[in-house]
Amino acid sequence: MARVSRRQILTAGAATGGGLLLGWHLDAQAGVLGAAAKTTRSVFAPNAFIRIGTDGRITLIMCQVEMGQGTYTSMPMLLAEELEVGLDQVRLEHAPPNDKLYANPLFGDQETGASTSVRVFYEPLRRAGATARTMLVAAAAATWNVDPASCRAQKGVVTHSPTGRRLTYGALADKAARLPVPAQVPLKDPKDFKLIGTSAKRLDTPAKVNGSAQYGIDVRLPGMKIATVAASPVVGGKVASLDDSKAKAIKGVRQIVRPGRRGRRRGRPHVGGQTGTGGARHPLG
Amino acid sequence: MVSLKINGKSHTVDASPEMPLLWVLRDLLGMNGTKFGCGVALCGACTVHVDGIPRRACVMPVGAAVGHAITTIEAIGATPAGKKVQQAWLDLEVIQCGYCQSGQIMAAAALLAKIPAPTDTDIDQAMSGNICRCGTYPRIREAIKHAAQTPSAHKRGA
Numbered sequence: 001m002a003r004v005s006r007r008q009i010l011t012a013g014a015a016t017g018g019g020l021l022l023g024w025h026l027d028a029q030a031g032v033l034g035a036a037a038k039t040t041r042s043v044f045a046p047n048a049f050i051r052i053g054t055d056g057r058i059t060l061i062m063c064q065v066e067m068g069q070g071t072y073t074s075m076p077m078l079l080a081e082e083l084e085v086g087l088d089q090v091r092l093e094h095a096p097p098n099d100k101l102y103a104n105p106l107f108g109d110q111e112t113g114a115s116t117s118v119r120v121f122y123e124p125l126r127r128a129g130a131t132a133r134t135m136l137v138a139a140a141a142a143t144w145n146v147d148p149a150s151c152r153a154q155k156g157v158v159t160h161s162p163t164g165r166r167l168t169y170g171a172l173a174d175k176a177a178r179l180p181v182p183a184q185v186p187l188k189d190p191k192d193f194k195l196i197g198t199s200a201k202r203l204d205t206p207a208k209v210n211g212s213a214q215y216g217i218d219v220r221l222p223g224m225k226i227a228t229v230a231a232s233p234v235v236g237g238k239v240a241s242l243d244d245s246k247a248k249a250i251k252g253v254r255q256i257v258r259p260g261r262r263g264r265r266r267g268r269p270h271v272g273g274q275t276g277t278g279g280a281r282h283p284l285g
Numbered sequence: 286m287v288s289l290k291i292n293g294k295s296h297t298v299d300a301s302p303e304m305p306l307l308w309v310l311r312d313l314l315g316m317n318g319t320k321f322g323c324g325v326a327l328c329g330a331c332t333v334h335v336d337g338i339p340r341r342a343c344v345m346p347v348g349a350a351v352g353h354a355i356t357t358i359e360a361i362g363a364t365p366a367g368k369k370v371q372q373a374w375l376d377l378e379v380i381q382c383g384y385c386q387s388g389q390i391m392a393a394a395a396l397l398a399k400i401p402a403p404t405d406t407d408i409d410q411a412m413s414g415n416i417c418r419c420g421t422y423p424r425i426r427e428a429i430k431h432a433a434q435t436p437s438a439h440k441r442g443a
Contacts, residue, residue, distance in 0.1 A: 068381030211358035
């Protein structure tokens with residue numbers, strides 16, 4: 001059998017969605033390659049929340065929906081604090097749907113709501129960041145053949161304090177990806193926090209002033225069809241008759257569906273998120 | 286077929302002249318920055334500029350836009366007023382969810398292009414048709430004033 005690299009094994013685990021996926025609270029320790037990681041080479045992805053390319057690109061995977069409540073700033077702060085990168089150094093990416101990797105532990109599925117995001121992800125995301133940082137420092141220390149304790153990470157760079165030697169996270173990504181994922185990593189002492197507890201500029205704003213931010217309504221999938229409901233103008237109204245000939249004559253209209261009695265859902269009022277926040281069940285996060 | 290000039294570029298789309306401009310932008314051209322809100326010109330989320338005038342794209346038949354210069358949120362930053370408004374929105378952190386803000390920015394940019402130093406009354410009149418569920422109105426007002434005080438790039442010699 002050909003020698004299989006650790007990364008190939010991890011990729012296989014992520015691709016099949018089983019095996020190595022031990023659940024949200026263990027993924028940092030389990031060393032699951034982020035399901036969002038599209039390439040197996042030249043990427044350091046010690047868990048489902050962080051990806052660092054050899055090109056130096058640092059991508060944070062957002063498992064909670066941004067609805068204006070600020071998760072696309074608070075979640076990155078938790079990760080970046082322990083990863084030791086600046087918020088100006090990261091790119092954000094929506095997490096793919098994956099309850100195993102990204103479930104909100106309070107709900108058991110990948111859900112944003114009830115003001116839980118920071119509460120429940122406070123430690124897991126810090127741990128994810130700390131795991132990545134520990135591995136990057138270990139990679140630098142191995143490169144220089146020095147004690148990891150003599151190295152420090154700051155702003156995406158590992159520095160060997162006694163000699164001043166420096167390596168960027170991008171330069172360390174490949175080596176770090178070959179290291180075992182540590183089971184235990186020390187979290188920072190809160191007195192050393194640089195980001196948590198500070199006021200930060202929102203990271204989602206730039207894309208929202210130029211129209212490039214993607215909302216649920218903007219998503220287009222291959223073969224996707226779009227449906228719209230013609231609601232009764234009165235409560236409890238029923239369809240008396242339906243002439244859909246004109247509607248069908250409109251270009252692009254494929255089907256007019258007349259719901260039967262079973263089509264109505266009773267006793268369960270619709271609770272929706274804001275427009276364009278697909279996947280959110282609660283109006284507030 | 287309908288020929289349009291959008292953000293300085295010519296587009297020809299297979300649409301009936303009655304199709305709302307918003308549908309053309311979003312569904313036929315994939316320009317998703319302009320948002321669908323109410324569909325009946327009540328909320329302002331779909332605001333675009335037609336010859337510099339803010340218009341509700343959801344109720345404007347595309348046929349009425351032929352021969353006119355259409356500007357959307359994707360290109361408003363290329364105008365002096367639009368650039369200042371976008372920067373003010375960033376400086377003052379106006380946005381929460383952001384869904385209405387393309388329309389807010391388009392309305393504000395049109396206001397400043399017409400009235401460089403608007404009064405509160407001017408702002409009320411220009412912005413009253415743009416609804417924000419997050420309630421960012423106080424910051425929108427503040428950001429418009431902030432943008433109005435920002436010197437234009439060419440005046441700074443930049």
